[in-house]
Amino acid sequence: MKTNRRTFLKAAAAGLASSLVPGLGQADQNPILGSAHVREARFWERLDDGRVRCGTCPHGCVLADGERSHCRAKANFSGRLYTLSYGNPCTVHVDPVEKKPALHFLPGTRAFSLAVAGCNFRCLNCQNWEVSQTSPDRTRNLDLPPEAVVASAKKYGCASIAYTYSEPVSFYEYMRDTAERAAGEGLKNIWVSNAYINPRAVEELCNHIHAASLNLKSFSDDTYRVLNGGRLAPVLDTLKIVHSRGVWLEIIHLVVPTYTDDLGQIRAMARWIAENLDREVPFHLLRFTPRYQLLHLPPTPEDFLVQARTAAREEGLKHVYMGNVPGGTDVIVCPDCGRVVVSRRGYLLLENRLVHGACPDCGAAVAGRWE
């Protein structure tokens, strides 16, 4: 049976009403509010007629009572906005940090990685559409509040927690609170995202995260609208904020044939990064493989990625990698002397020659968070 909004509210009320959330005085009248996984959203405002506007991302969803947000993870309930799956992830894995991808961040360590169903984008090429293009009431979830995430990350020997796979903007509150707690207990936090978020929300998040692997899906607003269901400008704003706040940033661009396989645009993107952020921001050019609604397209030819990497380097970027390609991420070279300072095979770290973040041969600092 297809679960519509109303049956979800009923199911949630029936199944999850055991523990009351402190501070929600109406809980006894509105059973869904009794769920530990339903919490008031962090950013929203009240409009007239019981409507609310979500303030988390640039979509700015305006929702009447009972309506669900575009990301499918928030709802207006009696004139207040709630996140529906706080502490209720559908995916949890222990991954090498390299898989995020984060190549200049704590090499060889593990990241406790989790996702909640939902996304504020509609990428035609989505690799994780089973969790991103559904809602938290339609996935099998774990009961894992922030303190349990932190305890599990420690138990599995992880140096960091990664918010990833789906779109963490859609589970902002859970991410934010988990990150704050994790940071307080000495763990790092990695935000893997489409960067489609409002400035106020990202500013607050930056208080608690240490690294961000952010997607720059194209350098054309038209392509963003068609391929992803978003806009370019807010993404660029996020990249600037994250970088200016001192969070370690790596930028990911998936090269989708016929959509973003445009050397001129990749050049413009690289130039923008060099001019507005830093030439040492790692730039990942990922090979597309046919997924979701783009099964008819071929994989990105490897020679195109090589040309794109050359173009990005010509625009001044020091660390350009090819992802999903054998050997494409295997070495980090010193930007000054060109010698290999970190070597890997796939996700496996073979050698890290850096000494306190500097090249052992010429002494140049290599940008990253190495210790």
Ligand SMILES: [Zn+2]
């Ligand atoms: Zn060197």
